[in-house]
Amino acid sequence: LLASHLPILRCFLAATNLLLRSPCSMVDRLTLEEEEIELFLAPHWLNDGNIEFWFEEIEEAVRGAENAASISMLCPAAMSMVNFLPPDDLCMQFKPLKLEEKKLVLMAINDNSAWKANAGTHWSLLVYDRPCNRFRHFDSHGKSNKGAAERTAEAMRKALHAEDATWVNEVVTQQDNFYDCGAFVMVFAELLVTSFSRSGTLPPPAMLADDVQVRGLVHEVRERARKSAMNLRREKERAS
Numbered sequence: 001l002l003a004s005h006l007p008i009l010r011c012f013l014a015a016t017n018l019l020l021r022s023p024c025s026m027v028d029r030l031t032l033e034e035e036e037i038e039l040f041l042a043p044h045w046l047n048d049g050n051i052e053f054w055f056e057e058i059e060e061a062v063r064g065a066e067n068a069a070s071i072s073m074l075c076p077a078a079m080s081m082v083n084f085l086p087p088d089d090l091c092m093q094f095k096p097l098k099l100e101e102k103k104l105v106l107m108a109i110n111d112n113s114a115w116k117a118n119a120g121t122h123w124s125l126l127v128y129d130r131p132c133n134r135f136r137h138f139d140s141h142g143k144s145n146k147g148a149a150e151r152t153a154e155a156m157r158k159a160l161h162a163e164d165a166t167w168v169n170e171v172v173t174q175q176d177n178f179y180d181c182g183a184f185v186m187v188f189a190e191l192l193v194t195s196f197s198r199s200g201t202l203p204p205p206a207m208l209a210d211d212v213q214v215r216g217l218v219h220e221v222r223e224r225a226r227k228s229a230m231n232l233r234r235e236k237e238r239a240s
Contacts, residue, residue, distance in 0.1 A: 030056055031236055032229045040226035042219075046182030048076040051108050051123065054186045054225050058193050065197035070103040073189070079107050079152065087158040100161040103130045104196050106189055107156070109137075111148045123181040125188045126152055129202065134166045138208065140175040140184035171205065173214035180218055186225065187217045 036049050052075040062068045074097075081093060099105055105128040112120030124145035125138040135153045139145050146169060157163050175184055188208060195203040208214065 029232055031233055034233070037226055037229045037233070040222045040229065042183075042222060043177065043179045045179045046123065046186075048110075050225070051076050051182060051185060053229055054221075055106075055108070055189065057225065057228055058190050061190075062193055062197040067103070067200045068197040070101075071106070071193055071197060072097055072099060072102040072104070073106045073193070074108065076108045076110055079109070080112070082152050082155045083112075085155075087155055090155060091159045094159045099159055103200075104128070104192070105130075105160060106192065107152060108185060109145050109149045109152055111145055123185045124149060125185045127192060128153075128156070128160050128162055128165065130160075130162070131200075132166075133162065133164065134168060135162075137167070137169045138172050138185075138188045139169065140172060140181055142174070143169060170208065172208045173211045175218075176215075183218045183222050184214070186221045187214060190221065191217075 030049065030053050032049050032053055036047065038044070039046055039050055055073040055075055059068075059073060062071075081090065085093065107126040107128075109124045109126050110120040111122050122141060122144050124140070126149045127136045127138065128134075129136055135149075137146065137149045139149070150167070153165075153167065157165065172188065173184070175181060191203050191208060195201060
């Protein structure tokens with residue numbers, strides 16, 4: 001019973017504490033339950049914990065890079081507050097993250113409009129690009145999440161100090177099944193953060209619209225994430 005309620009508990013804790021991201025030790029890292037780890041295998045739909053775990057993996061991979069400190073990645077649980085809090089309250093909750101100082105802010109978007117973990121039907125990625133003062137929406141299923149992403153952008157403008165930011169739906173590779181949206185978010189996030197952390201610029205748009213490359217990465221990222229999650233779980237078990 002406890003395991004089945006972990007995602008909801010995690011959502012509540014993250015929404016109140018924002019899962020403040022500081023340099024992680026192994027102990028601090030999110031450890032997924034075994035059933036959550038298996039979700040990384042196709043044809044499973046990824047849940048909040050899967051996305052959060054991969055965001056942490058990306059952060060660890062780029063830690064120490066020249067521009068890594070100017071990037072913030074907001075996990076699904078933290079973003080769930082956008083549906084329930086007015087802009088002024090969001091500013092207060094996100095203040096410790098100093099989002100106004102970040103050049104790139106990644107937000108995992110889900111079309112779930114209820115206070116419930118692991119609900120909704122589709123994932124996409126919303127990015128605030130401060131150098132261009134623009135919200136960029138990366139959706140692997142047309143404009144399925146455009147409404148949810150636009151609502152999030154409007155709610156976050158004040159917290160980001162981006163009141164006059166523009167908006168664009170990016171042209172990206174599209175999924176050809178019903179379950180890979182979360183994996184596409186993982187791929188897009190990794191490509192964007194890796195490029196920006198090293199060079200201070202986003203990757204060429206064509207890279208995220210290269211169907212052969214992106215779909216290959218979707219398959220690869222699922223397997224890499226699963227192995228990383230399993231290894232972390234085993235390391236913690238040995239250390240306990």
